[in-house]
Amino acid sequence: MTTNPVKERIESEIRDNDVVLYMKGTPVFPQCGFSAAVVQILGHLGVKFKGIDVLVDPSLRQGIKDFSEWPTIPQLYVKGEFVGGCDIVREMFETGELADVLRAKGVNLGA
Amino acid sequence: MPMDIREIERLIKEGLPDAVVRIEDLRGDGDHYAAYVESAEFAGKSRIQQHQMVYKALSGRMGGALHALALRTSAPQGS
Numbered sequence: 189m190t191t192n193p194v195k196e197r198i199e200s201e202i203r204d205n206d207v208v209l210y211m212k213g214t215p216v217f218p219q220c221g222f223s224a225a226v227v228q229i230l231g232h233l234g235v236k237f238k239g240i241d242v243l244v245d246p247s248l249r250q251g252i253k254d255f256s257e258w259p260t261i262p263q264l265y266v267k268g269e270f271v272g273g274c275d276i277v278r279e280m281f282e283t284g285e286l287a288d289v290l291r292a293k294g295v296n297l298g299a
Numbered sequence: 300m301p302m303d304i305r306e307i308e309r310l311i312k313e314g315l316p317d318a319v320v321r322i323e324d325l326r327g328d329g330d331h332y333a334a335y336v337e338s339a340e341f342a343g344k345s346r347i348q349q350h351q352m353v354y355k356a357l358s359g360r361m362g363g364a365l366h367a368l369a370l371r372t373s374a375p376q377g378s
Contacts, residue, residue, distance in 0.1 A: 259354050259359075259361040271347075272347055279346070
């Protein structure tokens with residue numbers, strides 16, 4: 189029996205939503221420049237995503253880092269898979285790779 | 300507590316001895332850095348794995364003492 193409710197919550201969030209962004213603040217009011225940058229990129233690509241504010245829950249803030257073995261936030265997940273943090277998302281956006289990955293995974297991109 | 304550029308470079312090179320490391324203090328405040336790291340050990344690894352290797356070299360300081368380190372990694376051309 190598993191005794192890690194945070195991990196279970198993360199697993200179900202990234203399973204039930206195609207694109208999930210763990211971030212500081214909300215998509216409308218990001219509380220950190222790195223989170224804001226990823227929100228802006230996703231908005232630019234016209235991607236619908238679920239933003240989850242880790243600042244309201246310290247166990248989630250730590251839990252997401254443990255889950256991905258990644259020490260920083262934001263963290264972007266597409267179809268259950270960790271894509272990267274701010275630097276990687278930004279680099280992938282600049283090269284066009286992010287749009288390719290999203291399309292390849294069947295995520296709808298807006299105009 | 301902010302970290303010194305030389306300390307960051309030392310830790311990265313300890314974990315990745317062949318690494319070419321270039322670090323910039325983005326705001327001159329000793330708290331927001333950008334690092335470019337090139338190492339043959341990155342060859343064949345995904346970006347996530349490459350960054351994880353650098354974070355591992357920084358042994359837990361990333362997200363703690365080291366608040367902001369924008370990271371770019373690559374393997375040397377031809378490796």
